[in-house]
Amino acid sequence: MSNTVIKVEGLGKQYRLGKVGAATLSSDLNRWIAKVRGKEDPNLKIGEVNDRTKVSTSNLVWALKDINFEVKQGDVLGIIGKNGAGKSTLLKILSRVTAPTIGDIKVKGRIASLLEVGTGFHPELSGRENIYLNGAILGMTKQEIKNKFDEIVDFSGVERYIDTPVKRYSSGMYVRLAFAVAAHLEPEILIVDEVLAVGDAEFQKKCLGKMKDVSGQGRTVLFVSHNMAAVKGLCTTGIVLEQGTIKFNGTSEGAIDFYSRSAYNLSEIPLEERKDRKGNGKLRIKDIIYVNNLGTRVGDLTSGEYYKIQFQFERYQQIDLKQLTFVLQFKNESDEIVTTIATDEQGTVFNTIGNTGCFEIEIPRLNFREGRYLINFMISEKLSFNTPHVTIDYLADAATMNVIRGDYWNSGILNRPKGFIQESSIKIIDL
Amino acid sequence: MMQTKEDWDLIIRPRSKWFQLDLHAIWKYRDLLMLLVKRDFVAVYKQTILGPLWFFIQPVLTALTFTFIFGRVAQLSTEKMPPMAFYLAGITLWTYFSDCFIKTSNTFIANAGVFGKVYFPRLIIPLSILVSNLMKLGIQFLIFLCVWMYYYNTTDKIHPQWQYMWVLPILIIMMAGLGFGFGVLISSLTTKYRDFTFLIGFGVQLLMYGSSIVLPISTMSPKVQFLMKLNPLTSVIEGFKFIFLGSGFFEFNWLLYCFGFMIVLVALSVIIFNKVEKSFMDTV
Numbered sequence: 001m002s003n004t005v006i007k008v009e010g011l012g013k014q015y016r017l018g019k020v021g022a023a024t025l026s027s028d029l030n031r032w033i034a035k036v037r038g039k040e041d042p043n044l045k046i047g048e049v050n051d052r053t054k055v056s057t058s059n060l061v062w063a064l065k066d067i068n069f070e071v072k073q074g075d076v077l078g079i080i081g082k083n084g085a086g087k088s089t090l091l092k093i094l095s096r097v098t099a100p101t102i103g104d105i106k107v108k109g110r111i112a113s114l115l116e117v118g119t120g121f122h123p124e125l126s127g128r129e130n131i132y133l134n135g136a137i138l139g140m141t142k143q144e145i146k147n148k149f150d151e152i153v154d155f156s157g158v159e160r161y162i163d164t165p166v167k168r169y170s171s172g173m174y175v176r177l178a179f180a181v182a183a184h185l186e187p188e189i190l191i192v193d194e195v196l197a198v199g200d201a202e203f204q205k206k207c208l209g210k211m212k213d214v215s216g217q218g219r220t221v222l223f224v225s226h227n228m229a230a231v232k233g234l235c236t237t238g239i240v241l242e243q244g245t246i247k248f249n250g251t252s253e254g255a256i257d258f259y260s261r262s263a264y265n266l267s268e269i270p271l272e273e274r275k276d277r278k279g280n281g282k283l284r285i286k287d288i289i290y291v292n293n294l295g296t297r298v299g300d301l302t303s304g305e306y307y308k309i310q311f312q313f314e315r316y317q318q319i320d321l322k323q324l325t326f327v328l329q330f331k332n333e334s335d336e337i338v339t340t341i342a343t344d345e346q347g348t349v350f351n352t353i354g355n356t357g358c359f360e361i362e363i364p365r366l367n368f369r370e371g372r373y374l375i376n377f378m379i380s381e382k383l384s385f386n387t388p389h390v391t392i393d394y395l396a397d398a399a400t401m402n403v404i405r406g407d408y409w410n411s412g413i414l415n416r417p418k419g420f421i422q423e424s425s426i427k428i429i430d431l
Numbered sequence: 432m433m434q435t436k437e438d439w440d441l442i443i444r445p446r447s448k449w450f451q452l453d454l455h456a457i458w459k460y461r462d463l464l465m466l467l468v469k470r471d472f473v474a475v476y477k478q479t480i481l482g483p484l485w486f487f488i489q490p491v492l493t494a495l496t497f498t499f500i501f502g503r504v505a506q507l508s509t510e511k512m513p514p515m516a517f518y519l520a521g522i523t524l525w526t527y528f529s530d531c532f533i534k535t536s537n538t539f540i541a542n543a544g545v546f547g548k549v550y551f552p553r554l555i556i557p558l559s560i561l562v563s564n565l566m567k568l569g570i571q572f573l574i575f576l577c578v579w580m581y582y583y584n585t586t587d588k589i590h591p592q593w594q595y596m597w598v599l600p601i602l603i604i605m606m607a608g609l610g611f612g613f614g615v616l617i618s619s620l621t622t623k624y625r626d627f628t629f630l631i632g633f634g635v636q637l638l639m640y641g642s643s644i645v646l647p648i649s650t651m652s653p654k655v656q657f658l659m660k661l662n663p664l665t666s667v668i669e670g671f672k673f674i675f676l677g678s679g680f681f682e683f684n685w686l687l688y689c690f691g692f693m694i695v696l697v698a699l700s701v702i703i704f705n706k707v708e709k710s711f712m713d714t715v
Contacts, residue, residue, distance in 0.1 A: 104442055392578070
């Protein structure tokens with residue numbers, strides 16, 4: 001069972017930024033005439049020069065570059081990475097929705113891709129008609145669908161509405177029916193893009209179970225997700241993509257570990273040395289520190305205690321304080337945002353600002369449970385009423401916040417990990 | 432499971448071959464084609480009272496309008512034919528062409544959502560349009576036959592050319608090919624230049640007047656006649672009139688020209704379509 005079923009070699013995909021189309025009909029004609037006459041493409045030359053000498057100003061970007069990997073039969077490969085890392089582009093090329101710029105992919109066996117559920121559903125048609133249509137779009141023959149029809153309807157749980165136009169369906173029913181069709185595809189290679197992020201918890205469980213079945217039958221699955229738990233549960237091997245290149249290729253545990261470590265590693269770099277900041281730089285955050293109720297700087301935080309988070313800054317230019325907004329996001333280890341603190345939301349308006357100082361966030365009782373959290377911050381200003389925010393300083397994964405178990409309720413029992421502590425009380429009342 | 436290294440089922444590469452008509456893949460997806468045809472047919476008359484009757488009402492109303500405006504008000508020549516039969520003869524094949532043309536010209540843009548998520552041979556979509564419009568053509572042809580029978584039995588103005596009846600399927604194929612070719616060509620261009628979408632509505636209208644639907648070419652000067660014959664649609668439509676009514680213009684050399692035109696057009700459009708389909712998701 002060590003047959004290679006997918007082999008990706010030197011794959012790259014280049015996109016042109018900005019406007020496509022307008023005023024290029026003439027350049028297209030030039031290019032075409034040059035090609036017919038067997039001469040070099042005059043436009044390509046210009047592009048090449050731009051690309052090599054001043055990469056930063058070129059409007060060509062590589063969404064994927066130098067991608068090489070192999071997938072063996074029966075592997076369940078998890079592809080993880082941040083937004084914009086190139087995961088979707090890779091899936092699109094594998095699904096033949098778009099062509100690569102260079103390199104090639106060799107595939108053994110029938111390949112089916114699920115980049116979306118319910119592709120091609122027609123709102124006027126009934127559930128029954130849409131099952132056939134959608135199945136055929138996904139590559140099934142009419143006979144295959146017929147054989148599985150009852151199974152599909154059963155799996156979706158919408159028997160009662162099967163002859164009703166799908167435009168009358170609730171969004172939940174729609175997704176159930178759509179996934180049911182997709183789940184009954186029987187390709188040798190299945191490509192799945194985060195379709196599991198839909199439907200209610202019960203249905204999600206059903207979907208994950210179905211995916212497990214598929215991989216259990218020795219078929220190959222490529223799975224893209226932000227959901228680390230799902231990747232951990234399903235995948236055997238993993239790839240981490242970062243800015244269009246492969247940063248890790250190995251087991252799924254290794255990939256998850258690498259992925260979360262890379263985010264945390266980034267947050268360990270002193271802020272002054274970070275190169276991935278955005279914004280106009282009128283003000284820069286120099287350091288982020290945690291201070292406890294005694295005014296001492298601390299490393300780890302405990303649930304239920306008093307803290308101040310200080311964002312120390314240096315200001316270089318005038319900033320209109322009325323427009324100044326400070327937003328703070330906390331992310332958990334699965335890279336999901338768990339909560340946000342924002343001054344515009346709280347109605348906070350700052351009064352004074354010096355050349356150096358700090359934004360101080362006071363937390364009377366820390367509600368976070370045990371875990372490692374990453375902090376993103378964004379400082380922005382609004383220039384006039386109608387313009388969007390102008391970013392002054394923005395940094396993702398700026399710092400980590402380690403929270404350890406505390407005794408929030410003063411009950412003598414340590415709090416369980418994960419999530420939040422909700423202010424509450426419990427009692428029994430007679431009815 | 433003994434497969435050699437070179438035994439790949441599919442190789443995804445930056446560029447496809449210059450001319451690649453993968454009939455095998457299209458055949459594999461024939462069920463999809465038929466389901467799309469069914470969808471087009473069913474979805475049109477969902478939530479209407481008259482339902483499929485609309486397929487009958489539309490051409491009859493068009494023919495009546497033409498009879499009234501061009502025949503009665505403008506008093507244009509119908510080559511001594513009963514106006515109703517004359518206009519219906521023109522409209523029947525013309526409608527097939529214009530429907531195929533307009534709908535296929537929208538292939539990429541109308542299906543961008545589906546094309547962006549799933550791969551199937553893209554030519555399935557324009558082909559399904561040809562087939563679903565073929566059914567519509569059948570219905571319209573039936574209407575034409577009824578009117579034609581009526582005049583055939585009640586007047587002596589109509590002289591069908593039975594010996595040329597075998598040309599009819601070729602005429603239909605030519606119309607299909609022309610509609611497909613022009614449509615696919617335009618749809619490939621619209622992925623990058625949306626301007627063409629605006630031209631189509633206007634262009635089709637003009638083309639109708641330039642294809643002797645309204646004005647028979649026998650009323651024109653020889654010079655204009657020659658120009659009209661350069662338009663491949665003219666010979667097809669005049670040919671149809673000749674076969675059924677006995678009026679109009681019918682010459683094998685010109686039909687051969689039309690057929691050649693159609694073949695070149697279809698080949699050219701498939702080449703451009705192939706080029707566009709691989710990367711259109713990046714430009715659409």
